[in-house]
Amino acid sequence: MGKSVRIIGEVVQVQQTSGPTIFTVSDETGTTWAAAFDEPGVRVYPGVNTGNIVEVLGEVNLHGGKIQIESESIDRLIGQDSVDIRKLIDDAINERAEPDDTEFLIESDTLNLLRPMMHNAAKAIRRAILDGRSILVRHHADADGICAGVAIEKAVVPLLKEANNNSDAEWHYFKRAPSKAPFYEIEDVVKDLSFALEDVERHGQKLPLLVLLDNGSTEEDMLALMKVKIYDIEVVVIDHHFPGQVVDRTVAVDEYVDVHVNPYLVGGDSQITAGALAVEVANMINPEVTEKIMHLPGIAAVGDHAASDEANKYIELAADRGYTRDEQDKIASCVDFEAFYLRFMNGRGIIDTILGLGNKEKHGKLVNALYKESLKRVQTQLRAALPNLKTQKLPNGIIFNVLDVEKYAHKFTFPAPGKTCGFVHDSIVQKYGEETPIVTLAYGPDFSVIRATDAVNEMFGFNLNEIVWKLAKKIPEAGIDGGGHECAGSLKFVEGLSKKVLESFAKEVVDLGK
Numbered sequence: 001m002g003k004s005v006r007i008i009g010e011v012v013q014v015q016q017t018s019g020p021t022i023f024t025v026s027d028e029t030g031t032t033w034a035a036a037f038d039e040p041g042v043r044v045y046p047g048v049n050t051g052n053i054v055e056v057l058g059e060v061n062l063h064g065g066k067i068q069i070e071s072e073s074i075d076r077l078i079g080q081d082s083v084d085i086r087k088l089i090d091d092a093i094n095e096r097a098e099p100d101d102t103e104f105l106i107e108s109d110t111l112n113l114l115r116p117m118m119h120n121a122a123k124a125i126r127r128a129i130l131d132g133r134s135i136l137v138r139h140h141a142d143a144d145g146i147c148a149g150v151a152i153e154k155a156v157v158p159l160l161k162e163a164n165n166n167s168d169a170e171w172h173y174f175k176r177a178p179s180k181a182p183f184y185e186i187e188d189v190v191k192d193l194s195f196a197l198e199d200v201e202r203h204g205q206k207l208p209l210l211v212l213l214d215n216g217s218t219e220e221d222m223l224a225l226m227k228v229k230i231y232d233i234e235v236v237v238i239d240h241h242f243p244g245q246v247v248d249r250t251v252a253v254d255e256y257v258d259v260h261v262n263p264y265l266v267g268g269d270s271q272i273t274a275g276a277l278a279v280e281v282a283n284m285i286n287p288e289v290t291e292k293i294m295h296l297p298g299i300a301a302v303g304d305h306a307a308s309d310e311a312n313k314y315i316e317l318a319a320d321r322g323y324t325r326d327e328q329d330k331i332a333s334c335v336d337f338e339a340f341y342l343r344f345m346n347g348r349g350i351i352d353t354i355l356g357l358g359n360k361e362k363h364g365k366l367v368n369a370l371y372k373e374s375l376k377r378v379q380t381q382l383r384a385a386l387p388n389l390k391t392q393k394l395p396n397g398i399i400f401n402v403l404d405v406e407k408y409a410h411k412f413t414f415p416a417p418g419k420t421c422g423f424v425h426d427s428i429v430q431k432y433g434e435e436t437p438i439v440t441l442a443y444g445p446d447f448s449v450i451r452a453t454d455a456v457n458e459m460f461g462f463n464l465n466e467i468v469w470k471l472a473k474k475i476p477e478a479g480i481d482g483g484g485h486e487c488a489g490s491l492k493f494v495e496g497l498s499k500k501v502l503e504s505f506a507k508e509v510v511d512l513g514k
């Protein structure tokens, strides 16, 4: 305190206050702030901008409890000097960004194969924290996606605070937002890009690192990702949706994705959830928080109906942490229920409570209250839907259920059509058993939601995505779009051709096994 210092580093942010101009400067060891003042509210050193290498001379002081260097001069370094410094900083950050060697929470061959990609994802996120970029997390708005988002949030926030040695860094440098659609939509990307570019313009920030969770792998994500890539934003995807054909561990979307973690890339499938993958990556980013979030993969697995060795191990792990399978199921239901009403908000405080990351007493009370209410609403929905469900046993042995969800379900309330289809499907599965091939289709005027038991995939090679592509080719005028997992997803089309699309879909199901 009070000493004169000289710092050489990169400007990572320039903020104009009503008093001085504040330059955030990072070197190979850390981040600090330099204040420069001419007149109140007037930008000093207009030639020094975010991304420049500078030499700061000044005196160390405190401002509002935060370290601040009262600068005497800030000079921009150019030419070889700046190149050398930039390399020094880059190498140092690269080294510090390297994740610790950690072990996975469970044993899994698929995870072992994914390790290099997961390591790169963890490193990219750690790098962004250290080089002064903000981190923008987008995740699917269901229990799995939210578990994934929260895991990354819990790992990143303490590191952000540390790197910026101030307590409010998390609000400036971290954003988590749910995506309503099961993919990264145009609606999401216009928002994200607008805010990011505004932050650059208005707050002198760098462009963010975009992290897509339980989203980002499929062809439907490509348009939004292409837009992001035009601005050279780095993109990390951690997903378990079917990404299309895999050649040499790459898929179509990789043209726009820098680091891609998806079990399909290494011969696995969607039965390892995005929540589990994100918790494993969070463990690599910041092992100190792992203890706290170890039960999330169980909740994600139950929420996503994942059935695999890995899913069972994660469910057991959560049980060891004091959450029985029933409780995991309850928590997943509550997250889904609350996500419906949160819409575009991340609901951090509430979600923390539901997931058992906050006050334990409130957790118990809230989960009980929400679960009761969500059950009630599901039952109301099923009372309307089930009597109007048309069920038939096809010659190939498949039990095929069809519901007009527009006419026989309550609209604009929980559960929405997708979930309603899931609950209707589950009630049929309960009747006939998991091993029975069952397909359930709930349709509205211009969409339908499809659920199938794994047996349909095992016995007939059923993959919803392939049927969607086939129908899109067969009926181009219907503007077909959609997909998801092999056995759960959606199909969208223009209203005028709904009859033809639905009949063609039904024919695909009838023809399975032929």
Ligand code: MN
Pocket (backbone or CB within 6 Å): 144, 145, 214, 240, 273, 274, 275, 304
């Ligand atoms: Mn998922």
